[in-house]
Each structure stands twice: as structure tokens, then as C-alpha cells.
Amino acid sequence: xxxxxxxxxxxxxxxxxxxxxxxxxxxxxxxxxxxxxxxxxxxxxxxxxxxxxxxxxxxxxxxxxxxxxxxxxxxxxxxxxxxxxxxxxxxxxxxxxxxxxxxxxxxxxxxxxxxxxxxxxxxxxxxxxxxxxxxxxxxxxxxxxxxxxxxxxxxxxxxxxxxxxxxxxxxxxxxxxxxxxxxxxxxxxxxxxxxxxxxxxxxxxxxxxxxxxxxxxxxxxxxxxxxxxxxxxxxxxxxxxxxxxxxxxxxxxxxxxxxxxxxxxxxxxxxxxxxxxxxxxxxxxxxxxxxxxxxxxxxxxxxxxxxxxxxxxxxxxxxxxxxxxxxxxxxxxxxxxxxxxxxxxxxxxxxxxxxxxxxxxxxxxxxxxxxxxxxxxxxxxxxxxxxxxxxxxxxxxxxxxxxxxxxxxxxxxxxxxxxxxxxxxxxxxxxxxxxxxxxxxxxxxxxxxxxxxxxxxxxxxxxxxxxxxxxxxxxxxxxxxxxxxxxxxxxxxxxxxxxxxxxxxxxxxxxxxxxxxxxxxxxxxxxxxxxxxxxxxxxxxxxxxxxxxxxxxxxxxxxxxxxxxxxxxxxxxxxxxxxxxxxxxxxxxxxxxxxxxxxxxxxxxxxxxxxxxxxx
Amino acid sequence: xxxxxxxxxxxxxxxxxxxxxxxxxxxxxxxxxxxxxxxxxxxxxxxxxxxxxxxxxxxxxxxxxxxxxxxxxxxxxxxxxxxxxxxxxxxxxxxxxxxxxxxxxxxxxxxxxxxxxxxxxxxxxxxxxxxxxxxxxxxxxxxxxxxxxxxxxxxxxxxxxxxxxxxxxxxxxxxxxxxxxxxxxxxxxxxxxxxxxxxxxxxxxxxxxxxxxxxxxxxxxxxxxxxxxxxxxxxxxxxxxxxxxxxxxxxxxxxxxxxxxxxxxxxxxxxxxxxxxxxxx
Numbered sequence: 002x003x004x005x006x007x008x009x010x011x012x013x014x015x016x017x018x019x020x021x022x023x024x025x026x027x028x029x030x031x032x033x034x035x036x037x038x039x040x041x042x043x044x045x046x047x048x049x050x051x052x053x054x055x056x057x058x059x060x061x062x063x064x065x066x067x068x069x070x071x072x073x074x075x076x077x078x079x080x081x082x083x084x085x086x087x088x089x090x091x092x093x094x095x096x097x098x099x100x101x102x103x104x105x106x107x108x109x110x111x112x113x114x115x116x117x118x119x120x121x122x123x124x125x126x127x128x129x130x131x132x133x134x135x136x137x138x139x140x141x142x143x144x145x146x147x148x149x150x151x152x153x154x155x156x157x158x159x160x161x162x163x164x165x166x167x168x169x170x171x172x173x174x175x176x177x178x179x180x181x182x183x184x185x186x187x188x189x190x191x192x193x194x195x196x197x198x199x200x201x202x203x204x205x206x207x208x209x210x211x212x213x214x215x216x217x218x219x220x221x222x223x224x225x226x227x228x229x230x231x232x233x234x235x236x237x238x239x240x241x242x243x244x245x246x247x248x249x250x251x252x253x254x255x256x257x258x259x260x261x262x263x264x265x266x267x268x269x270x271x272x273x274x275x276x277x278x279x280x281x282x283x284x285x286x287x288x289x290x291x292x293x294x295x296x297x298x299x300x301x302x303x304x305x306x307x308x309x310x311x312x313x314x315x316x317x318x319x320x321x322x323x324x325x326x327x328x329x330x331x332x333x334x335x336x337x338x339x340x341x342x343x344x345x346x347x348x349x350x351x352x353x354x355x356x357x358x359x360x361x362x363x364x365x366x367x368x369x370x371x372x373x374x375x376x377x378x379x380x381x382x383x384x385x386x387x388x389x390x391x392x393x394x395x396x397x398x399x400x401x402x403x404x405x406x407x408x409x410x411x412x413x414x415x416x417x418x419x420x421x422x423x424x425x426x427x428x429x430x431x432x433x434x435x436x437x438x439x440x441x442x443x444x445x446x447x448x449x450x451x452x453x454x455x456x457x458x459x460x461x462x463x464x465x466x467x468x469x470x471x472x473x474x475x476x477x478x479x480x481x482x483x484x485x486x487x488x489x490x491x492x493x494x495x496x497x498x499x500x501x502x503x504x505x506x507x508x509x510x511x512x513x514x515x516x517x518x519x520x521x522x523x524x525x526x527x528x529x530x531x532x533x534x535x536x537x538x539x540x541x542x543x544x545x546x547x548x549x550x551x552x553x554x555x556x557x558x559x560x561x562x563x564x565x566x567x568x569x570x571x572x573x574x575x576x577x578x579x580x581x582x583x584x585x586x587x588x589x590x591x592x593x594x595x596x597x598x599x600x601x602x603x604x605x606x607x608x609x610x611x612x613x614x615x616x617x
Numbered sequence: 618x619x620x621x622x623x624x625x626x627x628x629x630x631x632x633x634x635x636x637x638x639x640x641x642x643x644x645x646x647x648x649x650x651x652x653x654x655x656x657x658x659x660x661x662x663x664x665x666x667x668x669x670x671x672x673x674x675x676x677x678x679x680x681x682x683x684x685x686x687x688x689x690x691x692x693x694x695x696x697x698x699x700x701x702x703x704x705x706x707x708x709x710x711x712x713x714x715x716x717x718x719x720x721x722x723x724x725x726x727x728x729x730x731x732x733x734x735x736x737x738x739x740x741x742x743x744x745x746x747x748x749x750x751x752x753x754x755x756x757x758x759x760x761x762x763x764x765x766x767x768x769x770x771x772x773x774x775x776x777x778x779x780x781x782x783x784x785x786x787x788x789x790x791x792x793x794x795x796x797x798x799x800x801x802x803x804x805x806x807x808x809x810x811x812x813x814x815x816x817x818x819x820x821x822x823x824x825x826x827x828x829x830x831x832x833x834x835x836x837x838x839x840x841x842x843x844x845x846x847x848x849x850x851x852x853x854x855x856x857x858x859x860x861x862x863x864x865x866x867x868x869x870x871x872x873x874x875x876x877x878x879x880x881x882x883x884x885x886x887x888x889x890x891x892x893x894x895x896x897x898x
Contacts, residue, residue: 062702066702068702068705068706070705070709116881116884116885119884119885119888120884120888122701123639123645123701123705123844124840124844126645126705127645127836127839127840127844128836128840128880128884130832130833130836131833131836131837131840131877131880132877132881134833134873134877135873135874135876135877135878138870138873138874139874141870142869142870142871143870143871143874257829257833258829261709261713264706264709265709265710265713268706300717300720300721300725301717301721303713303717304714304717304718304720304721306713307710307711307713307714307717308714310706310710310713311692311707311710311711311714314703314706314707314710315692315695315707318699318703
């Protein structure tokens with residue numbers, strides 16, 4: 002089964018159905034091969050249940066980057082609800098009971114998610130542990146009348162199917178295997194669809210840089226909750242199957258050990274692969290059998306496992322499957338690398354301008370699109386911005402200059418609603434946006450490219466732009482879990498167009514981590530552009546670029562300004578005076594003056610305060 | 618009420634260890650419960666060898682101090698620059714290793730350390746009789762917390778640690794070897810748990826799994842008090858101890874449920890915890 006898993010994960014996008022076909026093949030062949038390797042049918046069945054449990058966890062941890070140590074709560078809820086319904090004869094159909102158990106886990110997952118996702122990282126991990134532990138205690142005493150307390154629920158029936166007078170009853174051993182394998186197969190097919198859907202793409206982006214996902218106009222909170230609930234659903238189904246498999250619903254399903262075992266199996270097998278948890282379960286249960294009975298280590302097997310796990314986390318952080326995928330790519334790249342020397346192509350024709358945002362009613366040129374009145378930002382005793390009045394007309398290209406510490410970046414952060422002003426009011430396209438979230442503001446058509454690159458470094462250039470374009474085309478939250486992104490009208494065009502604009506067509510399938518600095522800078526602008534903003538803020542777009550790159554970028558900025566309003570901060574005076582129609586000068590958190598580039602150059606106050614006579 | 622005070626004091630001590638490690642190093646040590654457990658067993662061994670309870674406490678605490686320093690040097694140090702998820706995974710793995718090593722050596726049977734001769738029997742508090750040793754535990758833990766407080770707030774090391782909680786990059790750039798500080802802090806934090814482990818040994822008998830339950834309780838304490846806050850850990854510990862023991866008087870089955878309900882409430886109203894600061898987020 003491991004061998005199959007590797008190929009599947011290594012499979013490239015073009016050969017998509019291959020993964021599913023190989024999984025099916027692997028599941029069909031397994032009962033004929035595994036007995037010769039010393040696997041008892043019951044062990045294989047347990048592996049499948051753990052594998053299924055792990056699919057959801059991998060979507061949560063491997064794809065979305067949320068490490069939960071509390072998955073046992075949903076495993077137990079799904080298991081006990083299904084077992085209770087079946088043993089009390091409330092429901093006779095095993096599949097229906099499993100579905101109801103899954104539904105219960107989904108509900109509980111949503112409730113727990115709302116609480117746990119209030120915090121991230123370490124806090125999140127701690128809260129999930131604590132909540133899962135609470136479920137264990139709930140099961141053990143207050144609810145013991147229903148759950149059997151420490152005894153669990155015995156007598157869970159196995160499924161029987163009647164199709165057109167022909168009845169099939171699932172027994173134990175390999176008979177049970179086929180039932181579980183069919184469910185595992187459905188589970189993996191659905192999961193593959195999810196991770197390839199727009200939602201899956203956003204999950205991986207959240208793992209890399211949640212702040213930028215929010216700034217691009219996606220509701221990070223709701224997507225995280227979606228991922229959490231998906232994981233709970235898989236856990237609930239797996240928990241139900243555990244009861245069916247064993248004929249008994251054990252209370253230890255709810256323990257911290259269950260969550261811990263799941264985390265370890267996933268990490269051993271490899272995160273972000275969907276098949277990792279299955280491989281991890283194989284390793285775990287195989288070592289369990291092998292070390293205990295063959296080597297006679299008895300209780301020490303867990304110690305060996307713990308040591309193996311620590312070593313894996315230290316040295317092979319992507320687990321077994323991840324390590325094999327890396328090896329495969331290493332081999333693959335070696336053949337590939339010589340042929341593909343990334344050379345920047347000369348652009349004969351500049352790309353066509355990009356249409357601006359369609360959701361904001363086309364503001365007439367000359368009317369104010371952005372109006373900030375009296376905005377002030379105070380950090381404790383420090384006054385970053387003080388009483389700034391600022392108006393930009395639709396279609397204008399405005400420059401902002403000011404010495405370091407003048408409050409330019411803070412000012413931009415307030416305009417995009419990343420931070421909220423202490424006082425004052427901001428209007429965009431006739432709407433009061435003061436206090437709105439950065440996500441909502443981006444959805445309205447106002448976004449920013451950052452001074453320090455905020456990219457999704459583990460994704461390719463194309464995927465990066467996809468995340469941005471999806472926010473424009475799908476709104477801030479949509480649960481199209483099974484949709485192929487290529488079916489979204491206009492998505493491919495929007496990505497290709499942005500690639501051309503920022504001249505990264507030849508690098509489209511390169512991971513961001515391998516880009517040169519100048520390319521990353523262009524992608525940073527491309528991310529903002531791909532959301533089709535009607536007002537685009539650029540925070541030092543030329544920072545750190547070579548003179549040649551500056552010329553290119555200025556050309557790019559000129560080419561994208563048609564049909565949209567732009568505000569640019571930069572220290573490169575020559576470039577900014579060439580680009581901008583009007584320039585605002587900030588000094589010590591206030592507006593010093595505002596005017597055309599020529600007026601600014603001639604203004605003695607500006608020379609005094611900022612230019613220091615450098616400019617001739 | 619008094620049971621709650623004993624439990625709360627212990628939780629406060631263990632949690633303050635967890636919280637100063639997290640606050641300074643930015644690492645949440647999932648092996649902290651195991652440190653508590655190892656402290657108990659190391660003390661048990663010392664007791665068997667010497668027959669002295671005082672030496673047992675010293676032995677347990679010192680062993681865990683050394684163990685903490687070794688773990689930091691050999692493993693944790695390489696994880697500072699890795700994502701927090703990796704730090705959680707590796708400390709979780711370590712926790713399992715320690716539990717299994719202890720299980721291998723001592724088997725799963727419970728072990729107990731008798732209370733010292735000067736702590737046997739009951740003391741009359743005027744309105745009730747109470748086991749003397751438990752009163753002593755409160756005293757010992759209070760002294761330990763006081764020492765920890767003095768170290769944190771009255772010494773140069775403590776000043777660096779507290780500055781490190783605010784901004785470890787800044788401390789580093791001031792020319793202070795933060796790694797050395799990290800090592801010492803990890804050792805002290807672990808020792809706090811180990812010390813609690815051996816002090817608690819006469820009250821509750823030792824099992825290899827005892828760390829898991831304590832770990833979860835300390836999480837709740839730290840979440841309630843505010844991650845990284847030393848006063849928060851003490852306040853959270855005392856509150857949690859009261860919740861657990863007061864609910865137990867009514868119905869033991871609900872004590873944990875109540876504890877987690879309070880944690881949820883705190884999270885809703887004050888997501889950073891009662892005394893949490895903004896610096897680490």
C-alpha cells in the first residue's frame with residue numbers, strides 16, 4: 002500500500018484521475034498481498050479507519066496549517082452517536098447511523114471551532130486539547146447513562162445491505178475490509194476534490210500567510226472554520242466506523258492519546274499529502290505488531306516509536322511520504338533543470354491594460370474616490386498620524402513622499418483598514434469605510450501592495466495569483482468544495498493577464514521561494530492587481546530594485562493605471578515625479594503640502610524639510 | 618476550599634514554569650507534564666536511596682533541572698527558528714519518550730513516597746481537621762513561588778528574562794547571549810514542574826501517565842491567566858484549583874467540565890487571558 006501511495010502523491014496535475022485509479026487499485030490488491038507481509042485483516046481494517054480519520058486532520062493541519070490536539074472529541078462524538086443509535090435500535094441502517102454520527106460531529110466541530118479559532122498557533126493547540134479533554138469527562142460521567150461511561154457501548158452491529166432481494170451482510174475480517182475500503186475510497190476522492198477546489202487553494206494560502214489572504218479579500222476566519230468542520234466530519238465518520246469494526250464503542254476514543262496518535266501518525270506519514278496518515282498508521286500498527294511480538298520488546302515498543310518520531314520531526318519534517326515526494330522531485334528536476342534556464346523574455350508588445358474592478362459603480366473621472374478627513378493614529382504616547390485630510394480623485398495617480406518616520410506606512414495601513422484610526426473618517430467610493438475589515442475593503446476594490454513582500458512562498462507564482470483572483474471572482478467566502486477552479490469563468494484569463502502584466506509568464510510554475518528578489522517584487526504588485534482593484538495603493542514598489550528593474554517597474558505602473566486610481570509611496574523621487582500627477586508630502590505625521598511635481602520641487606518648505614536642497 | 622488551595626498552589630507552580638518558558642523562548646513545552654512526572658520519580662529514587670524526604674525533593678528538582686538543560690541544548694535549540702507546529706510536535710514526542718522510559722523502568726504500577734515524619738497526621742484548623750502534609754505543601758509551594766518571583770523580579774537574570782518576554786530580538790541585539798539565558802530558563806521552568814512533582818508525591822501516588830492530566834490542567838491555567846504571564850499563572854492556578862475542588866464537592870464528574878467552561882468564558886470575554894499581555898501573539 003505504501004508503494005502505491007508514493008506514486009499517487011508524486012502524480013502531477015495533468016494526470017489527475019491517476020491518483021484515484023491507483024488508490025482504487027491499491028485498495029483492491031491489498032487483501033491479496035498484505036497477508037503475505039504478515040498483516041492480519043483486523044490490523045488492515047484499523048489502518049483504514051485511522052487513515053480516514055487522518056484525511057480530515059491532514060486537511061486541517063497539513064493544508065490549512067492548524068495543529069489541533071483535540072480531534073478525539075469529534076472521533077468520539079461521531080462514534081458514540083452512531084453506536085448509541087444502532088444499539089438502542091433507533092436506527093437499523095448502519096450507513097444511516099454513520100451519517101448521523103458524522104452530522105453530530107459536524108455540529109460539535111462548528112461549535113468548538115468558533116471558540117478555538119478565536120486564537121491561533123499555540124493558543125489554538127492548547128484550547129483544542131482542553132476542549133477535547135472536556136468531552137472525555139463529559140462522556141465518562143455526566144453522560145454515562147447514554148455512553149456507558151467507562152464501559153463504552155457494546156454490541157454495535159455490522160452493516161447489512163439488501164439490494165433487490167439480494168442481501169449482503171458484512172462480517173468481520175476481510176468482509177469488513179471491503180466495506181471500509183469502499184468508504185475510505187469515497188473519503189479520499191472527496192478529499193482530493195476539496196484540496197484541488199478553490200477552497201483548498203485558499204487553505205494552503207492560509208497556511209503560508211493568513212494575513213495576506215485576509216488582505217486579498219478572503220474571509221480567513223470562515224475558511225478556517227470550514228477546514229475545522231471538514232476535519233471534524235472525517236473524524237466523526239471514522240469514529241462511527243471504529244464502533245462498527247470492533248462491534249464495541251470504546252471510551253478511549255475520547256482520550257488525549259487518540260488525538261496524540263493521530264497527530265503522530267500524520268507527522269510520521271507526512272503532512273499535506275492526504276495519504277500520509279494512512280502510511281503513518283501502517284508504520285504505527287506494523288511497529289506495534291513487529292516490535293511487540295517478533296522482537297519481544299513488550300511495552301517498550303512505544304518508546305521506540307517515540308524515539309523514531311522525535312528523529313523524524315528533527316530530520317524529515319515532511320514525513321515519509323513527503324520525503325519520498327522530495328526525492329522524486331529531486332530526481333525529476335535533475336533531468337529538467339538543464340533544459341529550463343529561466344531567462345527573462347523581451348517583451349515586444351506591452352500587455353493590454355487590465356480592467357478595473359466591476360463591483361464598484363464606475364466612479365466618474367474627476368470625482369473623489371477616496372476621502373480621508375481628520376484621521377489621526379496614536380500609539381500610546383506616540384502620534385503616528387495627526388489630523389490628515391486627504392482626497393484623491395478617480396483616475397488620478399498620486400504620489401506620497403516624506404522622510405523616514407513621517408508616518409507614510411501607517412497612513413496607508415489606515416486607508417486599507419489594516420489598522421483603524423484613533424479618530425477621523427475615511428470614505429471610499431462614497432461609502433464610509435472607517436472601522437471596516439481589510440477583507441471587506443478589498444472586496445470593495447481597494448487594496449495595497451506591501452513594502453515588505455507578503456507572498457505565499459510555498460506556492461507557485463500562478464497559484465499566488467490564483468488566490469488573489471479568486472477573491473475577486475468568488476467574493477469573500479464561498480463553500481464550493483468540489484468545484485474545479487478551471488471551471489470558474491474568467492479565472493484563467495485573469496491569472497494569465499496578470500502574469501503578462503508583471504512579466505512573469507516564464508516563471509508561472511516556479512515556487513515563489515525560488516524567485517529572484519526583483520521577480521518577487523513584481524509578483525507582490527501582481528497579487529494586488531489580480532484582485533482588480535479600482536483603487537490601488539503601492540507601498541514603496543521600487544524598494545530594493547536595481548536601476549534596470551526600476552525602469553521596468555515604472556513602465557509597469559504606467560501600463561496598469563488606465564481605468565484605475567493609484568497612490569504610490571516611494572523614496573525614488575525621479576520615478577515618482579515622473580509618474581505622479583500630484584504629490585502629497587508628509588512630515589512628522591502631518592500633511593506638509595500637496596501639489597504637482599513641479600510645485601513640490603519648487604516649494605521651499607519641502608526643500609527645507611525633506612529634500613535638503615539635494616534636488617536640482 | 619483547602620483542597621482547592623493545595624491543588625491551586627501546585628497548578629500555579631507548574632504553570633508558572635510552563636509560562637516563563639513560553640514567554641521567554643516562545644516554545645510551548647508539551648513535555649512539561651512529563652517533567653512533573655519525572656520529578657516525582659527522581660525524588661522517589663532519591664528517597665529510596667537516602668530515606669530523607671528533604672533530599673528527595675532536592676534530588677527530584679535538581680534532576681529535572683539538569684534534564685531540562687540537556688533537552689534544551691540537544692533538541693529544543695534547533696527548533697527556535699522552525700514553525701511553532703514543529704516545536705509542538707517535537708516536545709510532544711519527547712513527552713512520550715519520557716513516559717515510556719519511566720514505564721520501562723518502574724512499570725505501570727503506582728509508587729508512593731510517604732510524607733516526611735514532620736508532616737504525618739492531621740492538624741486542627743479550629744473549624745476542621747486537615748492533613749498536615751497538605752498544609753505543608755501550600756507552604757512549600759508558596760516559598761517556591763516566592764523564590765521564583767525573587768529570581769524573576771529581583772535579579773539580573775530575571776530582568777533579562779522579563780525583557781526577553783517583551784522583545785527577545787532586542788535583548789539579543791543588546792549583546793546578551795540569549796541562548797545561554799534560554800537554556801537556564803528552560804531548566805528553571807522544567808525544575809518548577811519537577812519540584813511540584815516530588816512535593817506532590819506524598820499526596821497522590823506516582824504513575825507514568827500522571828503528567829498528561831496535569832499538562833491539560835496547566836493549559837487551562839495558562840489560558841485563563843494569560844500565556845507568558847507569571848502573575849497570570851499564579852492567579853489562573855488558584856482560580857482553577859478552587860473551581861476543581863468546589864465543583865468536586867457538588868459532583869466530581871462535573872469538575873473538569875466546569876473548569877473548561879470557565880476557560881471558554883474567559884476566552885470569549887478576554888481572549889488574551891486575565892493578565893495576558895500583548896507582546897507575544
